[in-house]
Amino acid sequence: MSKDIDVSPIIAEKAPIILEEIKRANRILLHCHPSPDPDSVGSALAMKFALEGMGKKVTVIKGDSEIPLAFKHFPGADSIVNKNFFEIDLSDFDLFISLDSASQQMISRKGDIHFPLQIRSINIDHHVSNTLYGDITLVDHSSPALAFVLYQLFLVWNIEINHDIAINMFMGMYTDTGGFKYEGVDYRFLKCATELVKVAPDFKKALFILENSNSKDAIYFNAVALDCIGTYLNDNVVISAIPNKRLVEKGIDPVVASGSGIENQLKSVIGWNISALMIEIEPNKIKISFRTRDSERFDVSKLAASIGGGGHKAAAGAILNTSLEEAEKLVLSKIKELFNL
Numbered sequence: 001m002s003k004d005i006d007v008s009p010i011i012a013e014k015a016p017i018i019l020e021e022i023k024r025a026n027r028i029l030l031h032c033h034p035s036p037d038p039d040s041v042g043s044a045l046a047m048k049f050a051l052e053g054m055g056k057k058v059t060v061i062k063g064d065s066e067i068p069l070a071f072k073h074f075p076g077a078d079s080i081v082n083k084n085f086f087e088i089d090l091s092d093f094d095l096f097i098s099l100d101s102a103s104q105q106m107i108s109r110k111g112d113i114h115f116p117l118q119i120r121s122i123n124i125d126h127h128v129s130n131t132l133y134g135d136i137t138l139v140d141h142s143s144p145a146l147a148f149v150l151y152q153l154f155l156v157w158n159i160e161i162n163h164d165i166a167i168n169m170f171m172g173m174y175t176d177t178g179g180f181k182y183e184g185v186d187y188r189f190l191k192c193a194t195e196l197v198k199v200a201p202d203f204k205k206a207l208f209i210l211e212n213s214n215s216k217d218a219i220y221f222n223a224v225a226l227d228c229i230g231t232y233l234n235d236n237v238v239i240s241a242i243p244n245k246r247l248v249e250k251g252i253d254p255v256v257a258s259g260s261g262i263e264n265q266l267k268s269v270i271g272w273n274i275s276a277l278m279i280e281i282e283p284n285k286i287k288i289s290f291r292t293r294d295s296e297r298f299d300v301s302k303l304a305a306s307i308g309g310g311g312h313k314a315a316a317g318a319i320l321n322t323s324l325e326e327a328e329k330l331v332l333s334k335i336k337e338l339f340n341l
């Protein structure tokens with residue numbers, strides 16, 4: 001079987017333009033997005049290895065958040081620099097490549113980032129909500145994981161996919177699709193995954209660590225989350241709204257908590273068509289994750305966008321600086337308005 005897959009037209013068009021820009025640069029900056037997921041970290045590390053193979057000096061910064069313990073075994077994770085975007089000096093670099101980040105806020109929420117930057121920038125992403133910032137943009141929203149976009153870029157660029165690149169890309173592709181189950185997974189995507197596991201047959205070990213590095217906080221958090229459930233709009237909508245004080249009194253770290261995966265359990269109930277996990281991560285700051293069982297009828301990326309967030313049709317999110325009650329009211333009114341419930 002050849003490793004080739006049909007490269008999507010947008011990637012085929014942009015690949016040579018991006019490569020030219022990379023060739024002109026020597027020192028390249030990459031980042032992880034706030035609350036990084038495996039697609040963010042895996043893509044940044046895969047890109048780092050690919051660029052280093054071209055002889056570039058590459059720095060990956062962790063960005064706003066800590067790299068979760070469950071990703072520390074990704075090859076190259078120990079090289080991630082412990083800084084956010086505002087703690088680096090852009091004049092140390094020639095090029096910034098933003099990955100898996102729909103807007104400037106996904107590079108950092110610690111301040112405003114204005115494009116064009118003082119150095120050249122490339123925006124490579126797969127979110128429909130991408131705001132097209134940066135000097136060069138490649139947004140392929142047909143791809144369910146950014147790592148799959150990178151695989152196709154590397155194919156055009158003739159990059160050899162080694163073990164470390166393969167593990168990083170596989171982690172992103174696996175998790176961004178809920179284990180190859182979400183919209184957009186097709187034979188091309190699975191063929192790419194096949195090629196990756198051919199190079200990295202130890203992917204099972206990496207997945208085991210990824211999925212079994214829960215802290216006890218995550219389990220206690222799930223108990224609180226399930227205790228805070230309410231259903232609305234004829235049981236079409238389930239909301240778990242978690243007050244900050246419930247987390248504080250149990251000593252649960254809200255950052256750890258938000259990675260517990262409870263949002264995927266909520267949508268597993270027949271009839272609960274839209275789920276919203278609302279965590280008051282600090283007083284009057286609400287982190288919301290939307291999921292849906294039926295992304296054709298209930299495109300939650302539109303719901304998230306209507307309150308200033310973004311994401312994908314089946315999984316999206318937003319952050320609101322309001323009380324939990326107001327956030328709940330707002331979300332329910334937007335759901336009514338958008339989906340006629």
Ligand SMILES: [Mn+2]
Nearest residue numbers: 039100146176
């Ligand atoms: Mn992604």
